[in-house]
Amino acid sequence: MGANKSSIIGMVIALIMGAAGLGLGTYIFVQDMITEGVQGPPGEDGIDGIDGIDGINGTDGSDAPGYYCASSLEVQQALDSIGNGQGKITITSDITLNGEININGGGTYIIQGQTSSITINSGGNWGSFNISNTLSCTIQNLKLNASGVTTPFQAIIAIEEINDNPVYIDNLQFLGDWLKFSVGISIYSDNVRIKNCYFNQLYLAIDQPAGFGNKADISDNIIYDIYLDAFNIRGNYNYISGNRFNSCDSSPIHIENGEFNTINDNLIINSFYGIQIKFSHNNTIIGNKISSITAQNGIELILSNDNIVSENIIMDTAVYGIYLADSWSCIISDNRISYTQFGICSTGSYVSIKDNIISNIMSIGIYVILNSNYSVISGNIVRDVSHNFASNISAIRIDGDYSTVTGNAVFSCVNSGSGVGIGIWIGSSAEYCVVDGNIAYNNDDNWFDQGTYTMGDDTNNQFS
Secondary structure (H helix, E strand, C coil), rough: CCCCCCCCCCCCCCCCCCCCCCCCCCCCEEECCCCCCCCCCCCCCCCCCHHHHHCCCCCCCCCCEEEEEEHHHHHHHHHHHHHEEEEEEEECCCCEECCCCCEECCEEEEECCCCCCCEEEECCCCCCCEECCCCCEEEEEEEEEEEHHHHHHEEEEEEECCCCEEEEEEEEEEEECHHHHCCEECCCCCCCCEEECCEEEECCEEEEECCCCCCCEECCCEEEEEEECCCCCCCCCEEEEEEEEEEEEECEEEEEECCCCCCCCCCEECCCCCCCEEECCCCEECCCCEEEEECCCCCCEECCCCCCEEEEEEECCEEEEEEEEECCCCCCCCCCCEEEEEEEECCCCCCEECCCEEEEEEEEEEECCCCCCEEEEEEEEEEEEEECCCCEEEEEECCCCCCCCCCCCEEEECCCCCCCCCCEEEEEEEECCCEEEEEECCCEEEEEECCCCCCCCCCEEECC
């Protein structure tokens, strides 16, 4: 099952691990009333203001006071000086924290590294930043090293903005220690944007606990070597797009008790699971690429109704390409699935499985299990189902009642063992199924009907 696997161009981001101390004498803490952004000290590359934050509170921030800081004390002093106004803080050298930096003055803040290699080291029982009261806050262009933190489940950045005002996390690198249960970002409030970040060696990369954050935009991040779920999302109306996951020991994307989330255009490889949806309804999973899933399934829906799974490419999974466990009224369409044991398996009723292309399957291409009733299986292409099994294999197998199987093409289902490769198989538990307008050829047996009151046979299908 290893053919045509996807790969990610190796990205090695070397994290600077040296502790820098407080460095209070390195730079003078000053407030620069400037209008064109923070300029670096002589001989250093400056940061061009905050042009990327246009539109926040009606200002682009170009007239915000600027601060140079070379220690955690200076950063906290700058925040206190800004208060409920607005200001930009540029960290000019690596610093080691002796406590969490609290952003709670109710103002508009931008905190940034002078270069993206500037490192904030934290340890003990605190993270790097706690954001609780801000009109808006941006943290960007920094490395956050929390490998020395000893408190389990301590977030490097905790976002709990009391009024759900916007928080922007951009171009940060997170390094932790999953043996110490390190968490990258905890989201307890709405309207958080996390983009262009790198997460490595964490227990959880992003955690959104139940009953707290909603409406997060988590896009274009790189996530590598995460012990548990990379994104543990339990909120609503989140947008998760363009992220790249590699080597996650559980689910790269885990949605639980969440509704109206969009999971779009993510790449997942070399992980135990793919995308897992539990007790969650009305979500859209579209255009993702999933490969080399070593333990379970590409996309899994558990007790999750009214979801759309469409236009995903799934290959080389341990068990199922797409698995619906007691999930009703879902639409599974236009997916391409290959090199799995099962293509699509449904144990929920009123499920629509249409226009999928499924190939190079070991056991069953599309499987509607007992008590999964009123399913519609239409317009699918299932080919090259083959293995050496004593039991039968099949391109499409229906065991649920009142199923409609129409307009599908199934071919090259061949069992080299003592079992039979069947094109379309209506199982003995199925009742009142409709089989119409399908094409089946080059299978060991194109058509096998064990059902009761099946409507359809050779006369209204092309079984040759």
